[in-house]
Amino acid sequence: MRQCLLSNLANTLCNMGSICIFILLTGCDHHPEEQAVMQTYQERVANVLDQPIASPTPQTNFPALPALRERLQPTTDLREGLLDILELSECDLIPLIAKRNSSLGKVSSPSQILIYEITFYQRLIECIPILEKNPDTKPETIARLHHIAHVKLQEQPKYLWNALYTGQEIDESLALNQATLPLGVNNEHPIQNALTSWEYFAQLSQMLKQQDYSRANQMLTDIEKHMEDLYKNPAGTPLLRSLMLLTHYLNTTADVIEARLQRRPLCFNEMSNPKADILKTVFTRFYATTIQPYMATVHRLSEQWFSAHTKIREFVSPPASTHLYDAKVFTRATDISLWNQYINARNRHTQAWQHILSQCNLMPNANNR
16 A cells, blocks of 8 residues: 555654654655565566675665755845835836735745746836936936846846745655655656646746746746645655666666676577576566556656756756755756666666677567567
């Protein structure tokens, strides 16, 4: 069963003191069915090749999201005194500023603050030329508005970062209690809704980078729907745990094949034998039939995850204190990236199988499948 029984009993047992701590530390099996299939595959390969498994237990300890104080990017508050600039009433900015300064506005979510900042900036840059043509506008007022516009433009990446990476949506997406994607996952899985929303935010970041505020403001009308999709359909941990699980079993199976070939060839003179035929059956029955389709889906979905976050980072910059986590979980351009580790394991696994099957003249082709 995918549901963790310990979680079901948590509320009751947490009233018993130390038992609650045990539950929290013990956790759940985050990938029972997927691991069972991959472990069986690994063991069958090892048994056929008479080769021990060096690392039978997968190391899929998922990295914890950095604390909020490390992720939150400070911004400059320029609201004080804005309502005193009466000229802003000519550009419909006074009601917007008053709403932001209200008791509800002061506790706005990061996504609502982002909406305010982009809307305010667009109206402000449209307002300044109008006020500059008005002979009654004081030069110091124009200078102050230009300064505000400059600061707001420079800090837009911070507002987008805070909206995406400091709210409850990212907390849920990367929560440690999320399991791997199930076997048989397909395009109808709810995680696709979250990935579509991440792509929406990637597009929004590009609009802001290009300073296309007309299209950006049009996109903002859907922002809360997409934030809800991120929260209701956690994508990060399920995808990345799946990558880590695949990485482990692809690497350890490659270990087994490589070690056997170093010890002694499986076939001589490209002549197959009964053991080689059994190995080919294991490859077809376990890997090609079950694991490879699962891996293809995880690969495609993970590409969407990393692609969206890479595009977002063309506009935003992570805080220095989160760089290591960011390089592992959100990007593809580093050695510690979970994506790169998976790709390296996949390629190594493929090469190991090509080597041993070629040695036995059992490589799949049109005449030999």
